[in-house]
Amino acid sequence: MARAGEKVDYVFKVVLIGDSAVGKSQILARFARNEFSLDSKATIGVEFQTRTLVIDHRSVKAQIWDTAGQERAVTSAYYRGALGALLVYDITRRQSFDHIPRWLDELRAHADKNIVIMLVGNKSDLEEQRAVSTEDAKEFAEKENLFFLETSALQATNVESAFQTVLTEIFKIHSKKNM
Ligand code: GDP
Numbered sequence: 001m002a003r004a005g006e007k008v009d010y011v012f013k014v015v016l017i018g019d020s021a022v023g024k025s026q027i028l029a030r031f032a033r034n035e036f037s038l039d040s041k042a043t044i045g046v047e048f049q050t051r052t053l054v055i056d057h058r059s060v061k062a063q064i065w066d067t068a069g070q071e072r073a074v075t076s077a078y079y080r081g082a083l084g085a086l087l088v089y090d091i092t093r094r095q096s097f098d099h100i101p102r103w104l105d106e107l108r109a110h111a112d113k114n115i116v117i118m119l120v121g122n123k124s125d126l127e128e129q130r131a132v133s134t135e136d137a138k139e140f141a142e143k144e145n146l147f148f149l150e151t152s153a154l155q156a157t158n159v160e161s162a163f164q165t166v167l168t169e170i171f172k173i174h175s176k177k178n179m
């Protein structure tokens with residue numbers, strides 16, 4: 001919620017997508033509130049959360065949407081107006097990576113043409129259970145023209161970076177349009 005008197009120059013909608021249990025809600029909790037919970041139901045029912053950052057001396061409100069446990073029922077309204085997306089898989093669950101092309105197709109079918117997409121391999125703290133190599137993911141990301149990072153919502157690794165990169169890129173595209 002905007003505080004009284006808070007001046008926001010831009011509001012950017014960013015969506016989280018990917019299979020159930022890859023860590024989307026925990027990534028969002030880490031970014032929006034700097035929290036982590038082992039209770040996976042913690043944020044069910046929440047549609048989006050916001051955090052305001054400063055980019056290039058401008059106040060940018062990031063409005064981050066979460067599927068809130070409704071991965072099978074994501075509708076076109078979810079993608080509408082989204083300028084960025086975090087496409088999340090779990091590095092310990094191969095299937096969640098194998099499903100990424102389908103999520104990407106859905107995203108490209110519904111979202112803005114210029115949408116900024118970050119491929120995110122979450123749970124990097126579970127290195128001993130790794131089932132998706134960094135190289136495979138990097139190769140896929142390069143082929144599809146996506147940004148790529150491995151994150152740990154648990155250890156707060158690269159979560160900030162992932163959002164910062166996406167928001168800064170959206171900002172660049174947006175401010176170019178206004179020149
Ligand atoms: P979602 O269904 O994609 O929203 O996934 P959740 O955020 O609910 O997370 C699913 C499960 O994975 C929960 O038990 C989380 O505590 C756990 N989890 C999420 N992120 C991480 C992480 O970075 N590392 C580890 N070890 N567990 C995580």
Ligand code: MG
Nearest residue numbers: 024025068069
């Ligand atoms: Mg969730």
